[in-house]
Amino acid sequence: MNSRFLETFIALARTPHLRRVAERMHATPGALSMRIRSLEQELGVALFTAEQKSLALTDAGRRLQPYAQAVLKAVEELRQAAQPRDAVTGRVRVGMMETVVHTLLPDFVKAMGEQLPGVELDLSVDLTVNLIENLMRGELDLILCVGQEPRSPYVLAENLLNLSIHWIARKDLVDAQDALRQVFRHQIMTQMSNTAPYNAAVSVIQKLAADQGVPATRLRISSSPSLAALVALAREGLGVAVVPGLLVKEQLDRGELVQLPLPTPQPLTIAQWHALNASPATLCTAEIVQQVCAAYCARHAPGGWIALADTGIRSGPGSGP
Incomplete structure (x- = not known):
């Protein structure tokens, strides 16, 4: 069985557009069609049906797809081992x-x-x-x-x-002994909004605020796509950053930044x-x-x-x- 035929089958199952897959595989749509016809003849089943300008897997195609993936994976492992x-x-x-x-x-x-x-x-x-x-x-x-x-x-x-994620601030910004009360006076900065790290951080921030009786309208949470920017802002004392502690380990060791003893988001x-x-x-x-x-x-x-x-x-x- 020709592995290129299987690769074409899997590629078209993922992206059911002949021309698009042909460009990615550096082949012509006609060549891909011939590969699929040859594979269908060898297997004795139809793998695709044509629907307007795209293809759709048949029931047999869907059933055989994971087997084709397993064969391709084994072939690649064999090549690698050789x-x-x-x-x-x-x-x-x-x-x-x-x-x-x-x-x-x-x-x-x-x-x-x-x-x-x-x-x-x-x-x-x-x-x-x-x-x-x-x-x-x-x-x-x-x-x-x-x-x-x-x-x-x-x-x-x-x-x-x-x-691990930590609350980080400039050493003179928040009194560590009173961090839970003081932290909400400042801008709280975390990673890009609508990402898993951001959502985890905001969930912890909102719960802490609620426990302290701080209304949601008083929370100042900002996000940035740049971790380097968050660290730079924290070093300037412009807010408290909720970031992976490893990224600021050197600044913590030098005493420029401190870790606040507050509940942290999941790693x-x-x-x-x-x-x-x-x-x-x-x-x-x-x-x-x-x-x-x-x-x-x-x-x-x-x-x-x-x-x-x-x-x-x-x-x-x-x-x-």
């Missing part, structure tokens, strides 16, 4: 959220250069919602994002690290996602990410700033045969 790591070549498009830039990125780039010198990295930084969308569109190969359950059977997701989980039928270069890159995370955690775990996450690999509904 190559020494230093012989792996290609280009891997890696998207990451900003937290990764300030933590894992330098170690990751160094490890890639040492262990996968034949792989070219194409790096980008974005919000998790955009990273996931770009991965699903095939515009990224691997993403490092906020951990959550994948909704697609075409994606493998693995939680890597948990970063921020960093996860990596890639397609089920990822290339050997992408799979090797994912292994290096795992190694980098383990080493980074070993260095920074003292103090409770960071911990390895539950590393169970998951995919979305309908991923198994």
Whole structure:
């Protein structure tokens, strides 16, 4: 069975538009149609029906789709196992959220250069919602994002690290002994609105305020897409930041910032996602990410700033045969 035929089947199941998939696979729509017809003849079933300008999976196509995914995954693992790591070549498009830039990125780039010198990295930084969308569109190969359950059977997701979240302020801004009462006098700054870290922080802030009898109308909560900006504002005494403590460890050690003894939101989980039928270069890159995370955690775990996450690999509904 030709693996390219299976790849075409899976690609069209994900994006049921011949022309769009043909452009992504550097082929013609006619060539893709021939691959699907050949696969249908070999399997003895119809996989798609035509609906106006798009395709739709038949019942048989939906039933066979997870089996095709499993075969492709096995083929890629076989190819990967057959190559020494230093012989792996290609280009891997890696998207990451900003937290990764300030933590894992330098170690990751160094490890890639040492262990996968034949792989070219194409790096980008974005919000998790955009990273996931770009991965699903095939515009990224691997993403490092906020951990959550994948909704697609075409994606493998693995939680890597948990970063503890802390209330951070300039040392003379809030009296730590009276932090619970004083903190609501100031602007409270957290990560980008409508993200999981933001929602978790706001939930804790609102509960604390309610417990202290502070009306919601008196709360001043602001958000920023830039963690670096939040830290800079906190250093200037322009508010209290609710951020991963590891990002300001040096400023805390120097006494420029202090950690306030207040209840904290749930940890921020960093996860990596890639397609089920990822290339050997992408799979090797994912292994290096795992190694980098383990080493980074070993260095920074003292103090409770960071911990390895539950590393169970998951995919979305309908991923198994």
